[in-house]
Each structure stands twice: as structure tokens, then as C-alpha cells.
Amino acid sequence: MTAPGASQRGTSEERTGRSPRTSGSTWNPAGTAGWRSPRWPADLPGGPDFSAIRAEFDVAESFPADVLAEAEAMAAAPPLPDVDATDLPLVTVDPVGSRDLDQAVHLRREGAGYLVSYAIADVGAVVRPGSALDAEARRRGSTLYTPDRRVPLYPPVLSEGAASLLPDEVRAAALWTIRLDGDGDVRAIDVRRARVRSRDQLAYPDVQGQADSGGLPEAIALLPELGRLLQARAGGRGAIELGTPEQQVEHGPDGGWTITVRGDLPVEGWNAQISLLTGRAAARLMLDGGVGLLRTLPPPAPEAVEALRRLAGPLGVDWRDGATPGAVVAALDPDRPAHAAFLEEAATLLRGAAYTPFDGSAPAQSGHGGVGAPYAHVTAPLRRLVDRFGTEVCLALAAGRAPEPAVRAALPELPALMAASDRRIRTVERAVVDATEAELLRHRVGEVFDAVAVDAEGTRGTVVLPEPAIRARCSGPLTPGTAVRVRLVEADVERRSVRFELVA
Structure with missing residues (x-):
């Protein structure tokens, strides 16, 4: 989300x-x-x-x-x-x-x-x-x-x-x-x-x-x-x-x-x-x-672009030499689980949006990296x-x-x-x-569901269930873009918390 x-x-x-x-x-x-x-x-x-x-x-x-x-x-x-x-x-x-x-x-x-x-x-x-x-x-x-x-x-x-x-x-x-x-x-x-x-x-x-x-x-x-x-x-x-x-x-x-x-x-x-x-x-x-008052967003950091590029191959995304991140993203199909996982990770390119006022000289950062031009609301x-x-x-x-x-x-x-x-x-x-x-x-704790891993870090990550359409944390060694089976271990209404674990 x-x-x-x-x-x-x-x-x-x-x-x-x-x-x-x-x-x-x-x-x-x-x-x-x-x-x-x-x-x-x-x-x-x-x-x-x-x-x-x-x-x-x-x-x-x-x-x-x-x-x-x-x-x-x-x-x-x-x-x-x-x-x-x-x-x-x-x-x-x-x-x-x-x-x-x-x-x-x-x-x-x-x-x-x-x-x-x-x-x-x-x-x-x-x-x-x-x-x-x-x-x-x-x-x-x-x-x-x-x-x-x-x-x-x-x-x-x-x-x-x-x-x-x-x-x-x-x-x-x-x-x-x-x-x-x-x-x-x-x-x-x-x-x-x-x-x-x-x-x-x-x-x-x-x-x-x-x-x-x-x-x-x-x-x-x-x-x-x-x-x-x-x-x-x-x-x-x-x-x-x-x-x-x-x-x-x-x-x-x-x-x-x-x-x-x-x-x-x-x-x-x-x-x-x-x-x-x-x-x-x-x-x-x-x-x-x-x-x-401009709406600004710095251009994607080179290291963020390179990190995203490294994910392209494992997720089956075609990133040809010379292609911009925007061109790669535009060619994806969000309904394909591997592409959806890549799009989730691509959001890291769009961090740092701000409102930038100026009166006199233009601000040093006047562009919007997502729009590809200066832009205002x-x-x-x-x-x-x-x-x-x-x-x-x-x-x-x-x-x-x-x-x-x-x-x-x-x-x-x-x-x-x-x-x-x-x-x-x-x-x-x-x-x-x-x-x-x-x-x-809340009444389904212990049940096993089909899901797709969309990101991972260490022994934890995020999975998305298509039925119902739920996104939640999951423990276990996940690989982004892969179909997995997960068990619901927590659904706490008061704490608004849902958590899964990977089924071996």
C-alpha cells in the first residue's frame, strides 16, 4: 500500500x-x-x-x-x-x-x-x-x-x-x-x-x-x-x-x-x-x-536506480541498456505478481516529495523527479x-x-x-x-493462504493475498515476486495487526 x-x-x-x-x-x-x-x-x-x-x-x-x-x-x-x-x-x-x-x-x-x-x-x-x-x-x-x-x-x-x-x-x-x-x-x-x-x-x-x-x-x-x-x-x-x-x-x-x-x-x-x-x-x-510554491521531488538517487536494476533480472523484468526507470516501469503489467513486486520496490525512487516556496530567485531544487519537470499544485x-x-x-x-x-x-x-x-x-x-x-x-488464525511475496529484508518481508486483498508482514525467507503459502498467526482487531508466517 x-x-x-x-x-x-x-x-x-x-x-x-x-x-x-x-x-x-x-x-x-x-x-x-x-x-x-x-x-x-x-x-x-x-x-x-x-x-x-x-x-x-x-x-x-x-x-x-x-x-x-x-x-x-x-x-x-x-x-x-x-x-x-x-x-x-x-x-x-x-x-x-x-x-x-x-x-x-x-x-x-x-x-x-x-x-x-x-x-x-x-x-x-x-x-x-x-x-x-x-x-x-x-x-x-x-x-x-x-x-x-x-x-x-x-x-x-x-x-x-x-x-x-x-x-x-x-x-x-x-x-x-x-x-x-x-x-x-x-x-x-x-x-x-x-x-x-x-x-x-x-x-x-x-x-x-x-x-x-x-x-x-x-x-x-x-x-x-x-x-x-x-x-x-x-x-x-x-x-x-x-x-x-x-x-x-x-x-x-x-x-x-x-x-x-x-x-x-x-x-x-x-x-x-x-x-x-x-x-x-x-x-x-x-x-x-x-x-x-512548487511541488518538488529530487531525481532518483543513482544507488536507488542501481538497486532496482539488480532486481529486474530475478523478477523477469526487461531493463535494456539505456532505458530510463520510467520507461521500464511503463512497460510492466501490474497484474503479474513479479511485475507487481518490482513496482513495489520502484516506489523507493520517488521519496522526498516536498512543497518548496520561493520569493525572488528560484530554488536550487525546482523540479519534480516523477513528473520530469517543474510542477505546482x-x-x-x-x-x-x-x-x-x-x-x-x-x-x-x-x-x-x-x-x-x-x-x-x-x-x-x-x-x-x-x-x-x-x-x-x-x-x-x-x-x-x-x-x-x-x-x-480474526476468525481464521491458523489457516493457510496463497500469497505473493512483494518485498523481503532478512527473515521478514511483505506478502499480498489476492483473496481477500490483504497486504501484511510475514516471517520467513521470502523472495520478491514468488508465489508462496503462508499461515495466519495473528489477526488482532484491537491492535489492528495482521501477521503471517511462511509455510515450509
């Missing part, structure tokens, strides 16, 4: 905010990417107590009265920009049932190239620095997702209402216009406040079905073509995109909870490329303007604190003016706030999955 939030699978920085491991709904249509285990319900009604986990880690489930009052006032009369772009037929593309819609997109050809119109919810129009809403958002950092509920960054009257890009509603947005040539290189960037109106709310599985049948809506008809082009360009930059399937806690019809594993649909990767493109455009504006402001400030910086710079002093002053404070939020999210997510695993297995 990999880290949430920032880079939920590999470097998918723009899939943030909706944890694939703790989603309350599920889908994995036949023939789509990824795999899932059969349902394995918890036998106690309701299963693990996720509310107790949230309380244990001080997750604020309700908003203070002054924050709610401020949100209600803003929602009653949200300010709208003068620029009218409601004639642009935008659509949103999100997981099924989403209400906090940050992004709406329209793609079209422009000569031999492409014109990308990307509307981002204008949270800065309703949340001002120094307000009660701003102070509460700084305490929270990000929206937190657990299987039974979402704990939002902003009150739902804004995040799922007046600020969300819901269909057929006029909304304030930061409208990005990015022109690309036929090779996918950026020719021009503009961002300004505008009124927009999304025409439709689309869900990933439906869009994938439309893409497979050749029936995509006009607004995103170019998404497969442009998405693949941008993916290819990312590979050329040395970007590393891990496609490791992840654990996901699901709610079933009987009221119990189970764990499955799924990978991304192709459309999710294409859609993420539009957000990554916008994040790269934002970083360019910031670096050219001499002020901003600006496309998920309803769900992530930093995006609101990054957007405000870009709006100012694109208009030829300096960012507001309050925005500028906040930039050095944001890395610590986001680090605290990310730690809390990781801790809660891990506790949720651990509790569910222990609940599913």
Missing part, C-alpha cells in the same frame, strides 16, 4: 484527494484496468468502527459555528467575475458520485495543435486569507476520505455546493487556456477569473466505456489522443508513473466492509495528464515571475489547501501584477501545514485498512 494524497499511485499527483484505498463506493467493470478480489464480508454488523479511528487521530469532523456562518454567507451570494465564459461547453470527469468538483475541461484542435480549456473551482473568490474559513482550512490541510464518510476541507455548502463546478450551474473559476503544438509542447499559457457553466458531470467508468466504443462527448473527444501524447512526452522527460494496484475498502450491501485491489482505468491516466499539464504551466508562471483547491494559494499566485502573475501580500506571506507557512495534513491522512488510512484486514481475518 503506497502513500495517499500526494502521489496516490506512483507520481499521479493529480489523482489526489480521493483515496483509492478508503473509498465508500466501488466499481471495476469487466474488461477495465486492475483486478479485485471476490467479496469477503466482515461478519460483525457494520464492521470496524471508523469513527473511533478518526477520533483517535483528532480528525475534526464538524466545523466551528463561525466557519459555518461565513460559508453560508458566501454560498448565499458568491461573487462572480466579469469575464463570461459560460458559452464554453465544459464537462467534469470524476469518480462516481463525486460532489466536490474542482475541474471542468474542454479540448479542441487548433491548427496542427491543441487548445486545452481547464476551469478550476475559484475557491479564492469565497475564502479570503485571514478569514475564519481560511484559518479552519489551514488546520485541516486536505479533505480526508474514510469508507463511511468524507471529512471535507471546506463546509459542504461550499465544497459540494456554491464553489463546486456542478453541471448547469454558473460558477466562478480560474480558467486556464493552454495552447499546445502538435508534439504536445506548450506554446502559450493564460489563466484568468471567469464565469463558467459545466454541461455535464461524467464518471470515469462511463467515459472509459465511451472511449472504448468511440462515442466520447465532443468536449473530451480528444482526451485519449492528447492523453496518450502527453504520457509519451512524460516518458521522454524521464517521468516515473507507477501503476501499482492498491487496496480499497468497500461497503457492501450486507452492511459489512471488505478490501479489494484495483488499478487505474486508462481514462484516469489521460485525465491526470491534463491536470499535470496545468501544474507544469503553473510552475512555469511561478518560475518566470520569481514567486510561488493548482487543480484541486476544494480538496487541498495549497492549490488555492498557488492559483492566486498564478492569477496575479498572468495579469502582470504581484500576488497579494497576504498570499505571498502564506507561502512559507504552507509546507509545514501540508506535511502535518499528509501525515494525518496516511496514519488514518493505514489504520482504516489495518482494522478492516484484522476484522476480515
